[in-house]
Amino acid sequence: MDTASISPPPTHDWHPAELFEPRQASRTDDSHDVDNKRRAGAPRYAIIILNQPLADNLDRVKHLWDHACIRVAADGGANRLYHVGGQRGDAFFDALDAIVGDLDSLAADARRYYEARRGPDGQPTRILRDPDQESTDFGKAVAYVRAWHREQHKGDGAPLDLVVVGGLGGRVDQALSLIHHLHLFQAGGDDRRDGEGRTAREAGPSGRVYLFSGDSLTFLLRAGRHRIRVRSPADAEDGGGEKSGEKSGDVFGKHVGILPVGEPSRVTTRGLEWDVTDWETRFGGRVSTSNHILPETEVVEVETTKDVVWTMALRGVEGS
Known part of the structure; x- marks a missing residue:
């Protein structure tokens, strides 16, 4: 098989902060108006x-x-x-x-x-x-x-x-x-x-x-490439209200974990305090817990060879 014809795996973009962002649409609004707002970007x-x-x-x-x-x-x-x-x-x-x-x-x-x-x-x-x-x-x-x-x-x-x-x-x-x-x-x-x-x-x-x-939000990263937006550009540029490396508009705290539930995986990350490259993670071996999102990071990139669980602390929770 001609390896040059093999397409790279797709990149999955995640925007979990959108779940918690203020917006006007709600179940009490006109249903058509709500649908239009959702199509315009609300999850x-x-x-x-x-x-x-x-x-x-x-x-x-x-x-x-x-x-x-x-x-x-x-x-x-x-x-x-x-x-x-x-x-x-x-x-x-x-x-x-x-x-x-x-x-x-x-x-x-x-x-x-x-x-x-x-x-x-x-x-x-x-x-x-x-x-x-x-x-x-x-x-x-x-x-x-x-x-x-x-x-x-x-x-x-x-x-x-x-x-x-x-x-x-x-x-x-x-x-x-x-x-x-x-x-x-x-x-x-x-x-x-x-x-x-x-x-x-x-x-x-x-x-x-x-x-x-x-106190946290957890989701599954299937084998492949992922881009997880952890803060908006405005949050990253906001110099006020910093606390333990967080910005005043942040939804999430700094702590994250990547857990190889199911089978071992090899993981590469970008945007964390302790990034890894082609790093084997498995239970009984090494697992990534209590890692930190850098204050300037807007998007964390994760590549994983097998499914892993991503978990991140919400801001304002003790220990986050």
Whole structure:
């Protein structure tokens, strides 16, 4: 084969700060106006609430909620919304589209509350029980969101990103399960089973999956080249309000990690305090944790031979 004819792998551009940037579009605006603004550059995403406390960084949770195009709670995630919202007399989280799962964790008071509420489309909040024990509540919520997206946007091929709130908190086994699901869902699969009990990956476009834990944002970098914009040019040039190398407009803190979950990888980075070149990373060997984004860096570049998990701290969190 003529190696000169082989195209280089594509470069994937990431703009995670856009999720947290102030903007006018919200679910309460005219739907056509919202769609136009999203097409003009605002990210298009669904939000899934997991069964983890929401008190940490609640303002950012509210921002993500306000600008999501569909809102779903995975089983006991509805309890968490109720505890920080309706139970306190705050209606902010009332407009919930659906509660999805086996419902073994859904509290009676939260269920009664949302049974009396309506989603943003004016329809009652859907409470959908799926008893399948071969899939997780998280997986069922993802499958619901993607089915909704296919129905709403037939033929346009536009991907829908997922922002998962509550990721990587709580029990270690649940946190590792979420990392596993990053691999599954970023590939476009739903956590379903076919007739022979095998995980079924549905064909079709899928968006990017972000795990938001209140103090960090985590996502999967598939084998290839990636450019991760960690701050806007205005932030990098802003000389005021510096703290520990951060600028006043930064969304993210300085700490990042690159984790070789699944299999060893060889990684090259540019834009970090401790950059590496063709560096082997594997569990039981070397892993990159507590690395730092340089104050002048706008875009971090990562090349990886295998899938790795990228995690970055949010600004204002202790230790970030």
